[in-house]
Amino acid sequence: MKKYMTLLRLVITGIAVLALGALLGWYYFLHGAQQQVTTDSAARSFGSGAPSFEGTAGSTYQNAASTLGESVGGVSTSTPAARLWEVSQVPVAGLGWQNGSVPTLRFVERSSGNVLEATPSDHGIMRLTDTLRPEIYAALITLDGSVLERSVDDSGTLITFAGNVATTTETSATSSPDMLQGVELPQGIRTIAADPLSDTLYYAIAQPSGISLVSTNWAGQKEKQLYSSPLTQWRLITDGDGGVVLLQAPADGVEGYAYRLQKNGSLSLVAQAPGLTLLPDASTTALLFGTSQGGTLSLFTQSSASASPQRLSIQTVADKCAWGPGKSLTAYCGVPTQTGSQQFLDDWYKGIVHTSDTFYEVDAQAASTTLLYDPTGDTQNGLDVEDPMVDPSGQYIAFTNAADQSLWILRIAP
Amino acid sequence: MTGEGDCPRYNAIMLRTLIALVCGGILLAASPALAQQVNFTGTTALTISASPAHPGPNSTVELTAESPLLDLAASDIKWDVNGSPVGSGQSVQVKLGSLGQRTDVVVSVSGGSGNDSAEVVLVPTSIDLLWEADSYVPPFYLGRALPGSGSAIRLLAIPHFVRPDGSEVASSGITYTWKVNGAVLKAQSGVGESSVVVPAAILYGSDTVTVDAATTGFSGEASVVVRTGDPQLVLYDDSPLFGILYHRALGSSSGAAEAVTSFAAVPYFVDAPSPNDPNLAYAWSVNGSAVTADPQDPSELTINAQSQGIAQVELSVSKPSDPFFSASGAWQVAFSAAGAGAGGTNVFH
Numbered sequence: 001m002k003k004y005m006t007l008l009r010l011v012i013t014g015i016a017v018l019a020l021g022a023l024l025g026w027y028y029f030l031h032g033a034q035q036q037v038t039t040d041s042a043a044r045s046f047g048s049g050a051p052s053f054e055g056t057a058g059s060t061y062q063n064a065a066s067t068l069g070e071s072v073g074g075v076s077t078s079t080p081a082a083r084l085w086e087v088s089q090v091p092v093a094g095l096g097w098q099n100g101s102v103p104t105l106r107f108v109e110r111s112s113g114n115v116l117e118a119t120p121s122d123h124g125i126m127r128l129t130d131t132l133r134p135e136i137y138a139a140l141i142t143l144d145g146s147v148l149e150r151s152v153d154d155s156g157t158l159i160t161f162a163g164n165v166a167t168t169t170e171t172s173a174t175s176s177p178d179m180l181q182g183v184e185l186p187q188g189i190r191t192i193a194a195d196p197l198s199d200t201l202y203y204a205i206a207q208p209s210g211i212s213l214v215s216t217n218w219a220g221q222k223e224k225q226l227y228s229s230p231l232t233q234w235r236l237i238t239d240g241d242g243g244v245v246l247l248q249a250p251a252d253g254v255e256g257y258a259y260r261l262q263k264n265g266s267l268s269l270v271a272q273a274p275g276l277t278l279l280p281d282a283s284t285t286a287l288l289f290g291t292s293q294g295g296t297l298s299l300f301t302q303s304s305a306s307a308s309p310q311r312l313s314i315q316t317v318a319d320k321c322a323w324g325p326g327k328s329l330t331a332y333c334g335v336p337t338q339t340g341s342q343q344f345l346d347d348w349y350k351g352i353v354h355t356s357d358t359f360y361e362v363d364a365q366a367a368s369t370t371l372l373y374d375p376t377g378d379t380q381n382g383l384d385v386e387d388p389m390v391d392p393s394g395q396y397i398a399f400t401n402a403a404d405q406s407l408w409i410l411r412i413a414p
Numbered sequence: 415m416t417g418e419g420d421c422p423r424y425n426a427i428m429l430r431t432l433i434a435l436v437c438g439g440i441l442l443a444a445s446p447a448l449a450q451q452v453n454f455t456g457t458t459a460l461t462i463s464a465s466p467a468h469p470g471p472n473s474t475v476e477l478t479a480e481s482p483l484l485d486l487a488a489s490d491i492k493w494d495v496n497g498s499p500v501g502s503g504q505s506v507q508v509k510l511g512s513l514g515q516r517t518d519v520v521v522s523v524s525g526g527s528g529n530d531s532a533e534v535v536l537v538p539t540s541i542d543l544l545w546e547a548d549s550y551v552p553p554f555y556l557g558r559a560l561p562g563s564g565s566a567i568r569l570l571a572i573p574h575f576v577r578p579d580g581s582e583v584a585s586s587g588i589t590y591t592w593k594v595n596g597a598v599l600k601a602q603s604g605v606g607e608s609s610v611v612v613p614a615a616i617l618y619g620s621d622t623v624t625v626d627a628a629t630t631g632f633s634g635e636a637s638v639v640v641r642t643g644d645p646q647l648v649l650y651d652d653s654p655l656f657g658i659l660y661h662r663a664l665g666s667s668s669g670a671a672e673a674v675t676s677f678a679a680v681p682y683f684v685d686a687p688s689p690n691d692p693n694l695a696y697a698w699s700v701n702g703s704a705v706t707a708d709p710q711d712p713s714e715l716t717i718n719a720q721s722q723g724i725a726q727v728e729l730s731v732s733k734p735s736d737p738f739f740s741a742s743g744a745w746q747v748a749f750s751a752a753g754a755g756a757g758g759t760n761v762f763h
């Protein structure tokens with residue numbers, strides 16, 4: 001009996017040892033496997049937090065800046081007290097001031113299509129969207145924050161996207177970038193403009209016999225046929241009172257025409273000149289228009305539709321000018337110190353020549369000009385002013401430098 | 415035709431006519447008072463010609479009195495514009511008003527050879543004659559396409575025929591006559607034909623295109639000289655981040671930021687829908703050695719620099735179907751040590 005009891009004890013002990021060993025082995029196996037799973041998952045970024053941008057401008061900017069050989073470490077190197085601020089060193093596709101009590105500029109990164117926001121009062125920059133739309137060649141932003149982005153697909157087709165920054169981003173300066181939501185407009189839009197006061201887009205789209213000019217809302221709906229033309233090379237300029245001006249694509253020394261599209265579909269002549277560039281005032285019927293012929297630039301002002309054009313003392317093109325807000329008939333222009341080409345307009349549009357500009361204030365009523373700012377002391381490189389825009393409060397001018405598409409803001413008051 | 419048998423009768427008629435003319439002449443010469451009673455009013459003895467024939471708004475037009483019967487040099491000629499006298503003499507200059515503003519002109523002639531008057535109504539018109547070429551320019555190019563060899567020119571006439579009430583005559587109701595170097599384009603002229611497409615002149619040549627537009631009570635003319643020029647080959651950096659940097663053309667000496675850099679050639683004003691049109695032949699060379707481009711994308715070239723140095727890039731573009739077309743360019747591109755890889759005697763690949 002004792003012998004059986006001893007044997008039984010040994011068997012039980014053996015079973016216990018075996019069970020314990022199995023449990024230990026099982027533990028070590030599972031633990032190791034779990035560690036492997038955790039390691040693999042971590043490698044795949046499972047369970048990790050959403051990637052955050054380094055700085056408010058984001059790593060995309062820094063990558064692009066380093067690619068261009070620019071200094072990295074922040075968008076702004078100047079202080080808010082400085083009159084001239086280089087907002088973005090990397091190419092910008094388009095810009096637009098925003099409505100609001102504080103002057104705020106939004107702009108689209110050319111490389112990513114992301115929308116960023118800059119406040120000149122504190123030189124702050126914030127990325128608003130992280131929706132990737134690469135290689136944006138042109139962009140437009142309206143006062144209410146609507147965004148147009150234009151690109152080209154692999155087959156050469158012109159792509160136009162119309163959208164808005166998601167509203168959640170705008171409520172908090174610390175929130176992360178959001179999506180750019182919108183719609184693709186029809187392919188093949190050759191030129192497009194947005195009405196500054198309404199939800200209306202005007203665009204010219206290619207047709208077999210030329211172009212058709214249509215208007216839609218920002219969702220691409222409510223399409224209206226406004227005009228058709230056998231000529232295809234137009235620029236559209238919204239004039240601020242719900243109308244649109246058609247400017248024939250300029251060429252140096254070649255007669256150009258600009259028309260206001262009437263409500264009955266007819267065209268009324270606005271201006272006519274060789275190498276014509278045009279800038280109608282959104283608040284009045286005043287005009288600035290430039291001529292370019294044989295390397296000579298002239299700028300004219302017309303204070304009202306019935307007034308005679310007055311030649312200004314500065315030599316520049318209307319593309320380098322922007323009207324101030326309201327009905328003050330004040331405009332600001334970048335004026336090249338020299339043009340350096342006998343066919344300046346053509347070579348400038350091709351990116352063959354670039355200028356170093358000084359800023360002038362234009363009084364269109366008096367047809368007089370005043371030197372506003374010479375950037376020579378504040379930046380080593382020349383500023384070739386393009387797409388200038390004055391903010392709604394009239395304090396700042398934003399523009400891109402056509403030489404590298406960098407973005408700048410100039411405070412108008414010294 | 416007059417036969418032999420009609421001669422005596424014909425001669426008799428001629429004789430009577432000659433006698434009458436001689437007698438009339440004697441009477442006119444002998445009696446000036448009687449001569450002044452010869453009145454041509456209501457005939458076409460007196461006409462007014464205008465130069466230019468289609469005066470524009472706010473322009474000055476020279477009006478000239480003409481007559482095959484009256485001796486204008488020896489006559490007293492008076493001009494009235496809108497009821498007010500403005501001058502005398504055979505010609506007078508008249509300043510016109512704005513587009514569509516009517517100007518009534520009356521000329522009165524009195525003298526030994528007779529009296530007459532004529533009137534003309536001048537309504538300034540204008541025609542805008544717009545043109546562009548269908549040659550290639552890259553997307554988002556802000557300038558106009560200019561004609562190159564083999565391309566076509568599109569023209570559009572926009573007439574401004576303004577009625578007294580300020581309304582304009584609709585373009586669809588106007589008859590257009592198009593001419594190239596004076597030759598009428600019959601097939602492309604007619605009512606409502608306000609646009610036309612014509613081939614560009616041969617290289618370095620020019621064409622004068624004229625349009626005449628007319629409708630009841632209005633007429634006008636406009637012309638334009640269009641010159642065919644060389645295509646222009648421009649080289650840009652094609653960045654993987656930003657796309658083709660159309661805003662920054664490569665000069666004759668440029669730097670490359672990356673060791674591997676792609677370049678895009680843009681043949682401005684070539685007669686092709688895209689730079690990669692199969693009708694265009696690209697011949698690239700780098701440092702004197704021919705480089706074969708990607709057949710799918712022959713307008714682009716990628717250089718992989720192994721070390722710092724200068725690449726002499728040359729390109730010529732031809733069009734086998736057009737012997738007049740050729741474009742070429744040469745660029746020196748410097749690759750820096752920071753961008754390029756190390757080692758190797760053959761710097762570029």
